[in-house]
Amino acid sequence: MTLHIEATVERWPVNGHFTIARGAKTFVDLLVVAVSDGTHIGQGEGTAIYYRGETAEECLRQIVSVTDAIAAQSVPMARALLQSDLPPGAARNALDCALWDLEAKQAGQPLWAVTGMISPPTPLETAFTISVGTPDAMHADARAAAKSGYGILKLKLNGDADRDRVAAVRAGAPKAHIIVDANESWGALDIAAEAEVLKTLGVAMIEQPLPAGQDGALANLSSPLPIFADESCHVAADVPRLAGLYQGVNIKLDKAGGLTEALALRKAAESAKMDVMVGCMLSTSLAIQAAFLVAQKASWVDLDGPALLQKDRPDGFRFANGRLSPA
Numbered sequence: 055m056t057l058h059i060e061a062t063v064e065r066w067p068v069n070g071h072f073t074i075a076r077g078a079k080t081f082v083d084l085l086v087v088a089v090s091d092g093t094h095i096g097q098g099e100g101t102a103i104y105y106r107g108e109t110a111e112e113c114l115r116q117i118v119s120v121t122d123a124i125a126a127q128s129v130p131m132a133r134a135l136l137q138s139d140l141p142p143g144a145a146r147n148a149l150d151c152a153l154w155d156l157e158a159k160q161a162g163q164p165l166w167a168v169t170g171m172i173s174p175p176t177p178l179e180t181a182f183t184i185s186v187g188t189p190d191a192m193h194a195d196a197r198a199a200a201k202s203g204y205g206i207l208k209l210k211l212n213g214d215a216d217r218d219r220v221a222a223v224r225a226g227a228p229k230a231h232i233i234v235d236a237n238e239s240w241g242a243l244d245i246a247a248e249a250e251v252l253k254t255l256g257v258a259m260i261e262q263p264l265p266a267g268q269d270g271a272l273a274n275l276s277s278p279l280p281i282f283a284d285e286s287c288h289v290a291a292d293v294p295r296l297a298g299l300y301q302g303v304n305i306k307l308d309k310a311g312g313l314t315e316a317l318a319l320r321k322a323a324e325s326a327k328m329d330v331m332v333g334c335m336l337s338t339s340l341a342i343q344a345a346f347l348v349a350q351k352a353s354w355v356d357l358d359g360p361a362l363l364q365k366d367r368p369d370g371f372r373f374a375n376g377r378l379s380p381a
Contacts, residue, residue: 057125057132057156058090061117061148063110067364072336073185074210074237082336082363083110087117087148089156091129096156098344100144101308101335101359105285108143116145124149129157133314142289142311144335150312151344166347169317175347177379181206181233181356189215189222196226203375206231208261208356213239217251224255233354235261238285241268249279259354261304261331262286272299282331282354289315290322302329304356305348313344320348334359339370339381346371346378 064084072079085100102108120139124132133153140146158165166175182204184195196207207230209223216234223232234252240263249260262284264271269286280301287296287303289310296303303323310316323330332349334341337359349355360366361373369381 055091055128057127057129058092059087059117059121059125059149059152060090061085061087061114063114066336066338068336069362069364071185072183072362073187074212074235078185079336084337084341085110085113085117085144085148086340087152089132089149089152091156091160094156094159096152096154096159097340098148098151098153098155098312099337099341100146100148100151101337101341102144103308103335106143110144113143113145113148116140116143117149120149129153129160133157136312137314140311142309142315144308146311147307147313150314151307151341154313154344165343169313169347171347171350175350175380177377178346178349178352178355178357179206179376180204180358180373180378181208181354182358182376183208183210183356183362184223186210186212186219189218192219193222193226196223196230200227200230203377204230205376206233206354208232208358209234211236211239213241213243216248217255220252220255220257232257233259233261233356235284236263238262238265241265245272245281246275246277249277249281253278259302259331269296269299280329282329284333287319290318293319293322293326293328297326297328300328302331302353304331304333305352306333306335307341307345307348308335313348316344316348320351324351329353331356333357336362338363338367340367342371342378346380 158168266285282302283300284304331354332352333356
């Protein structure tokens with residue numbers, strides 16, 4: 055059996071804008087991979103990890119570079135070979151997930167069963183992202199999100215007057231659970247002092263306050279809030295050096311390079327007694343299918359990628375009352 059692999063890049067517009075400490079986006083380019091055995095077709099989607107220099111076009115070239123070697127293998131062998139032939143990133147993620155999807159279709163089973171889960175996945179409460187902006191703008195966005203039923207808000211911050219932003223969001227969504235994502239922007243701040251103030255505003259968790267590589271500065275930090283690693287944690291091998299510095303890790307399939315590594319990362323985090331968050335990049339529901347399974351055991355779920363786009367794929371996940379469920 056020879057596998058047939060196709061990869062394309064699709065451009066999807068963002069609903070309004072998506073702004074974090076590193077900049078704003080009005081669209082996202084998605085890598086879409088299809089793998090066929092002549093009878094069944096498996097699909098996967100990846101979003102380039104732009105802060106590591108990835109682009110959708112480069113990810114497409116990576117897929118082309120391994121097509122011949124992967125196509126000659128059985129599906130399980132192809133997935134195993136892929137782990138060494140491509141580095142962690144969006145290209146490996148899209149192809150890895152497509153191979154998992156193909157294996158499930160070949161077996162005539164749902165993906166959750168093929169991954170070893172003993173029961174079907176259940177709907178999850180997901181965070182909704184509030185882009186960094188003026189306090190007034192974030193207040194309005196938070197109020198609208200809460201009115202739409204979202205009970206968890208993830209605030210993008212940038213290290214400049216963040217307390218005012220959080221206070222504005224709290225005023226706009228008094229009952230919401232709030233988590234904050236600094237996207238590496240708090241290098242000049244007293245993190246413990248910042249956390250003390252944010253705790254009084256009802257913040258429950260801080261994500262990636264320092265630039266990746268500066269994690270050691272957290273060693274003697276006494277924070278009243280748990281701190282999760284995002285940009286500092288990509289694969290399972292990262293966990294040993296982060297344990298004791300962070301209280302949790304944010305697993306994203308694009309960072310990990312696919313469902314295969316994401317499952318290994320979750321296991322490593324659990325073994326290290328670290329909490330797990332499962333997040334995503336801007337994406338359609340195609341990219342959420344596998345992440346939804348990993349998120350079944352997560353303390354925090356942030357899989358709102360499709361909800362941040364102007365439209366989603368047909369029969370995508372449903373977002374209702376702050377919950378995420380399959381179509």
